[in-house]
Amino acid sequence: MPSHRLFQLPKPQWLNSANMRTSGVYLSGALFALGLFFFVDAAAYSHSPKNGSDVHIKFIDWIPGICSTLGMLVVNSIDKTRLTGDDGFSYSGNGVAWKAKLVLFLGFALMAGGLAGSVTVMVLKYVVPDYPFPTLYFGVANVIANGLIMLSSVVLWISQNMEDDYTYNLAL
Template identity: 70%
Template sequence: MSSHRLFRFPKPAWLNSANTRTAGVYAAGALFSLGFFLLIDVASWSKSPMNPSDPAVHVTFVDWIPGICSALGMLVINSIDKSRLSADSFSYSGNGVAWKARLVLFLGFALLAGGLAGSVVVLVLKYIVAEYVWPTIWMGVGNVVANGLVMLSSAVLWVAQNMEDEYTYNLAL
């Protein structure tokens, strides 16, 4: 047993397969698309002329800001090269690469958390405090669920990208 392992039990072999990594990437894409589908569904339900109960409040740009923050956070987090997070020992592109990468990673997570917190704030201030009934309050709940799905997809994609296969080679110039 390797002395670098944290736990006594070995990692299952299926966690290091290329098929598991591919399934994780597809699952993250499905969660992300489902999240933005919910945002578009809520916005279209808000403005629909076919809506039997025309809501007293409509989706505005304020409702979209948390989704935009979450999408930017996911983009920032998953565009960081994971090897740069501990790159100070063999830095070839300047000093302090690891702390810069960690700072950008923190900002990405802050955007994700801010998007989720912002959607909860919009739900509470715009829909719950004003005491709207259920079909209208779905616009706020859908926004929170959508941002939660974007955050979950970011975590799934992060884990899927960090899986290592012993037969995978990363060639970079």
Template identity: 70%
Template sequence: MSAHHPFRFPKPAWLNSANTRTAGVYAAGALFSLGFYCLIDIAVWSKSALNPSDPPVHITFVDWIPGICSALGMLVINSIDKSRLSADSFSYSGNGVAWKARLVLFLGFALLAGGLAGSVTVLVLKYIVREYIWPTLWLGVGNVVANGLVMLSSAVLWVAQNMEDEYTYNLAL
């Protein structure tokens, strides 16, 4: 078993290809776009005449807060240079680079998790507790779906960016 791999089986060769990395980046973009499409869809539908709820329920700023948190979390997570996470305190960048990068990464994941948890909270408190039926319930469910897609998009982009580092490293050898 190799000393630098934590797993017994090696990664498949297709994981290190540039095409797989490109497909991962496009998939992450598609998931992110689909998530924000869901947010825009529920916002437009809540203001339309087709909204059957009585009294009328509309999307307010409270419904947008989880999506904003998720988008900020994705930006924070994917703006971190991956090499900083394993840097030691003797690197050229100064003291404590690794723990600072890990702290920022943790805050990004906390924003993502907070966005998803916030959308579930809005769904339960604003739509389920008040016992709205399905067409109106989509306002809350769509918010959860949107935040879940943004979180999934962030994970796919993180993996795709890590593939790039290993791919360029293999090319350098």
């Protein structure tokens, strides 16, 4: 009987422990907080008198972070068990797997759009006009923040969907 595994290497057993799950959730929160810190730091510095520049962080700089955060919420609200189990396409209530995959795709698209948007804002607003580095930091911090939010989402997705010995699936 062929195996349905993607890779031939076995998964280490320590990955399934409750401590690893908890550590992953805390690491995800730390990555999200660090990303948010970078962006808020850049936003606060852009409006301080020590900035020495006429360039400030405006709403256009916030849009990629909002997209990435919404994508993180969408991706991590989907249960991994909902992604498998359907044999056909049904547009009514029983075709859950393809709907979950569609919503998961939209969540990842929001996060990818947020990261791409932050790179676009950095290039068009800070790199093309050739601002020096204290001002260029506003765009770099935006890219770092969106990258950390995306990494946080991946870590949270993996750690929430780890199976351990203490997880029970009850169905009626």
